[in-house]
Amino acid sequence: MRKAETAPSFLSIGIAAYNEEESIERTLEHIFKQSLWKRVPADRKEIIICANGCTDRTVEIVKALQREHPEIKLIEIKEKSKAKAWKKIVESVNPRSKIIFFTDADVIIHHKALERLWKAFRQNPRLSLVGGFAIPAVVREAKDERMRRINEEYRRRVLKEKPGHLSGALYGIKVEHAREVAKRMPDNTLIEDRFIQLVTPRERYKKVFEAKVYFKPPQEWRDFVRERTRIAKGHRQLQRLGLEPKQSTWEEFKNKVRRSKGMPLKAKIHGALAWITAQVRTRMPVREPWPKNVSSKIGKRKPKA
Numbered sequence: 001m002r003k004a005e006t007a008p009s010f011l012s013i014g015i016a017a018y019n020e021e022e023s024i025e026r027t028l029e030h031i032f033k034q035s036l037w038k039r040v041p042a043d044r045k046e047i048i049i050c051a052n053g054c055t056d057r058t059v060e061i062v063k064a065l066q067r068e069h070p071e072i073k074l075i076e077i078k079e080k081s082k083a084k085a086w087k088k089i090v091e092s093v094n095p096r097s098k099i100i101f102f103t104d105a106d107v108i109i110h111h112k113a114l115e116r117l118w119k120a121f122r123q124n125p126r127l128s129l130v131g132g133f134a135i136p137a138v139v140r141e142a143k144d145e146r147m148r149r150i151n152e153e154y155r156r157r158v159l160k161e162k163p164g165h166l167s168g169a170l171y172g173i174k175v176e177h178a179r180e181v182a183k184r185m186p187d188n189t190l191i192e193d194r195f196i197q198l199v200t201p202r203e204r205y206k207k208v209f210e211a212k213v214y215f216k217p218p219q220e221w222r223d224f225v226r227e228r229t230r231i232a233k234g235h236r237q238l239q240r241l242g243l244e245p246k247q248s249t250w251e252e253f254k255n256k257v258r259r260s261k262g263m264p265l266k267a268k269i270h271g272a273l274a275w276i277t278a279q280v281r282t283r284m285p286v287r288e289p290w291p292k293n294v295s296s297k298i299g300k301r302k303p304k305a
Contacts, residue, residue, distance in 0.1 A: 006039065007036060007039045007040050007118075008036075008040065008097075008098065008099060008118060009044065009096060009098070010040075010044050010045065010046075010094050010096035010097040010098070011036065011037065011040045011044065011045035011046070011097070011101075012045070012046050012048065012093050012094055012097040012099070012100040012101070012175075013031060013045075013046070013047045013048070013100070013101045013102075013103065013114075014047075014048045014049075014050070014086070014089035014090075014093070014100050014101070014102045014103075015027070015047065015048070015049045015050070015089075015102070015103055015104070015105050016050050016052055016082045016085035016086055016089065016104075016105070017049055017050065017051050017052070017054065017058050017062070017085075017105040018051075018052050018053055018054060018058075018080055018082065018085075018105075018290060018292065019053075019054050019055060019056045019058060019292050020054075020056075020058050020105040020106055020297070021056040021057040021058050021061060022106070022294075022297040022298070023105060023106035023297045023298040024049075024058055024061055024062065024105045024106075025061055025065065026108070026298055027103065027104070027105050027106060027107055027108075027109070027298075028047070028065060028069075028072075030107075030108055030109045030111070031047060031103070031109065031114075032069070033111050034109065034111055034112075034113070034114045034115070035111055035112050035114075035115045036112075036114040036115040036118055037114065042070070042071060044096075045071050046071050046072075046073055046093075046094055046097075047069075047071055047072045047073065048073045048075065048089045048092055048093065049062050049072060049073070049074050049075070049105075050075040050076075050077060050085035050086075050088045050089050051074065051075070051076045051077070052077050052079060052080055052081060052082060052084065052085035053077070053078060053079055053080035053081075053290075054076075058105075059074065059076060062074050073092065075088050075089070075092060079187070080290040081187050081188060081189075081290065082189075082192055082290065083185055083186065083187055083188065083189040083190075083192045083195075084187045086102070086182075086185070086192055087182045087185065087187075089102075090175070090178045090179060090181075090182045091182070093175055093178075097175055098174060098175055098176075099118070099121055099172050099173065099174055099175065100172070100173060100175055100178060101114055101117060101170070101171070101172045102168065102170070102171055102172075102173065103169065103170045103213065104168060104169045104170075104215065106215065106216070106296065106297050106298050107134075107169050107170065107213050107214060107215045107298070108137065108213065108214040108215075108298065109170060109212075109213050109214075110211070110212040110213065110214075112210075112211075113132055113170060113211040113212055113213055114172075114211070116132075116208050116210045116211040117130045117132060117170070117171070117172040117208055117211045118172065119208075120172075120206055120208050121172060121174075124206065126203070126204060127174075127204055127205070127206055128173065128174045128176075128177040128200055128201075128204040128205070129166065129171065129172070129173050129174075129177065129196065129197070129200045129204060129205045129206075130171060130172045130173075130205075130206050130207070130208055130211075131165075131166040131167060131170070131171040131197075131205070131206070131207045131208065131211075132167065132169065132170030132171055132207075132208060132211035132212065132213050133162070133167075133207065133208070133209040133210070133211060133212050133213070134158075134167035134169040134170065134213050134214075134215055135155070135158060135159065135212055135213070135214050135215075136151060136154055136155040136158060136214075136215065136216075136217045137214040137215060137216050137217075138155070139151065139216060139217075139219060143219070144219060144220055144221055146221060147217075147218065147219055147220065147221060147224060149264065150224070151217045151219075153264065154217060155217075162209055164207050165194070165197065166193050166194070166196060166197040166205070166207070167193060167213075168192065168193035169213045169215050170211065170213035171193070171196075173196065177200065177204075181195075181196055181199055181200075184199055186237075186241075188237075189234070189237060190230050190231075190233055190234035190237060190290075191230075191231060191234030191235070191237075191238070194234065194235075194238060195238065195243065198238065198243040198244065199243070215296070215298075216296050216297065216298050217296060218293050218295050218296045219295035219296065220293075220294075220295040223291075223293035223294065223295045223296060226291045226293060227293060227296075230290070230291070
């Protein structure tokens with residue numbers, strides 16, 4: 001393979017950051033260590049960060065990092081909407097870029113993850129969307145016994161079953177396709193990664209399990225329920241848009257029971273309680289559709305991969 005083919009002509013990475021002062025710097029450090037990032041010259045790469053509705057020091061931290069890394073581009077919007085931030089990033093991508101890689105602002109990325117996503121696009125030019133493998137990190141200092149059990153079981157299932165859904169933690173999308181998706185995506189979309197996968201033809205999507213990215217699941221019950229509620233509301237949105245089949249609460253409950261087979265009894269009970277709470281909250285007006293879950297932020301101490 002010729003050297004010119006081992007890296008994209010222009011490398012673009014997008015990050016939507018809502019109040020990520022604890023983790024944005026660590027995530028950027030992992031991007032700078034990417035094998036693909038190192039191979040691309042400075043004038044042919046960019047990291048586009050959209051600070052959406054930030055009220056903490058996220059913008060200040062990014063501006064400080066820009067002095068050392070001019071490849072970082074910062075966009076600020078008032079709205080907290082991640083979907084709107086995603087669309088702003090797509091609008092701002094360099095004209096020379098053919099693919100844009102998206103990652104969350106609070107993850108740990110394997111140093112060859114971007115290269116493995118890029119390789120999948122090279123091997124199959126028909127692909128429009130390539131997802132990485134998001135793995136829950138091990139958190140030894142978890143204080144909530146319920147959450148420790150839930151997260152241990154969650155990690156076990158992810159590693160065993162290797163689910164094929166797209167995770168917003170890490171993926172690559174062709175810019176041309178991203179622009180088409182942006183035209184269809186409502187600004188209030190709560191689970192934008194699911195929306196992107198559903199509007200992408202199946203034959204144009206692939207998941208690369210070797211492209212690993214680690215995230216810290218919620219460590220507090222309140223944050224866990226908030227996350228489940230947002231996801232449940234997000235699926236309701238997709239059902240109203242006709243992108244997902246509508247299910248009754250009873251059907252959803254039966255699916256939940258089916259997926260929990262083999263789980264320890266206490267994990268089943270805690271999972272069921274969280275599901276029921278989320279279902280109740282989903283049907284109630286929520287003031288904050290994009291809550292910040294502090295206990296899921298990586299922070300200074302890196303959890304074990």
